[in-house]
Amino acid sequence: MLRSVPQSWVDAWAHRRRPVVTVGPYLLLAVLTAVTAVVKHAETTSLLVDLALCALAAVWMLVMFTARPSWRDEPRLMALFLAGLVAIMAVLVVRDPWFGCFAPAAYVYAFRLLPWPWLLPGVAAVAVVAGTAQASSVDMSTFLGVLTYLAILAVNVLPMCGFAWFAWRNAEQNEQRKRTLEELREANRRLETTAAENAGLHERLLVWAREVGVHQERQRMAREIHDTLAQGLTGIITQLQAAEHAAADPAEWPRHVDAATRLARESLSEARRSVHELRPEPLQTARLGDALAAVAERWSTLHGVGVEVMTTGTVRAMPPEAEFALLRAVQEALANVAKHAHATRVGVTLSYLEQEVALDVRDDGRGFDQARVRDGGFGLVAMRQRIEGVSGTVEIESEPGQGTGISARVPVAPPGADA
Structure with a gap:
């Protein structure tokens, strides 16, 4: 070359x-x-x-x-x-x-x-x-003369060839340094371009993250409003309608008004706690099973429908988010029973299994055609989002005239897993 x-x-x-x-x-x-x-x-x-x-x-x-x-x-x-x-x-x-x-x-x-x-x-x-x-x-006719001539040639050739080699090596090193510097400059230019692109991507990512955060917060607030204000207002309306129908009965009318007033206070308190992202009030002072029983008893009193609550398996601690999601699922299921089912009995079963906790809510109401009501209303959508948010699953079984069953399952650590 x-x-x-x-x-x-x-x-x-x-x-x-x-x-x-x-x-x-x-x-x-x-x-x-x-x-x-x-x-x-x-x-x-x-x-x-x-x-x-x-x-x-x-x-x-x-x-x-x-x-x-x-x-x-x-x-x-x-x-x-x-x-x-x-x-x-x-x-x-x-x-x-x-x-x-x-x-x-x-x-x-x-x-x-x-x-x-x-x-x-x-x-x-x-x-x-x-x-x-x-x-x-130099006399070239003698051996000494030839040696002298060769020595003079060597004195000329060797230093000049050595100088030429060093000059070439120096030139090669200079060229290598120039190429290296040019490659470094090009790398710096690419890094600057990449840094600028990354800055733009980071800015877009922040905007996207803010938008996602806003969207998630809106969804959360929508679920909270539905689980607190909407359900509470539905119960209040039901009690006031019952009071209106019982206006001629001096003993029955005050009972419905008191129930509506109590339900309004509870809903307001629950809404305030939901806005501040606190746990629902029933979970503040009780375990999940007891909280479900309290919610079911209050609902039964308001709507006059019998509710049986059972807890099976070995009770153990759960993440607060999972308890919160299961409690809201029960509230939503009972609210749907009150609005649509016309049931006479409701069963709530909380099962602590080896790898998960299962919650089943079943009623003997009129049921519905799942093919015609694919995803249900916002309440069922919010329930599904909450359960899936803690890596759980929701299944709904219903047929016209056969009642409705809602099963929510949330994975939890098996007993002794932390040991």
């Missing part, structure tokens, strides 16, 4: 000092040509050959480099350019050693134009020519 050195510090140096690359070699060649003319003015033939070689070098640089800026980004063409220049330089050095002084210009071309790994042989070739110029006075 070719990795270009022009992006290294050598490339930056060359760009800042462009005349060194574009003008410097011509000036250096001109100086060396002048020196050759002075030194060899008496040797006409040899001088003409040297001048021709110098002219060839100038034309070569002009055609391959100076006049073709677009070629400088073509590694193969630049390798050909440097190879031709080094070949002309080698002939000149063999003829006149002082042309070894042109080596700096050749090094600049090599570092400026050749990518890695072509840079290494290019620099080595220039170093060989430069070392050959420096060893021009």
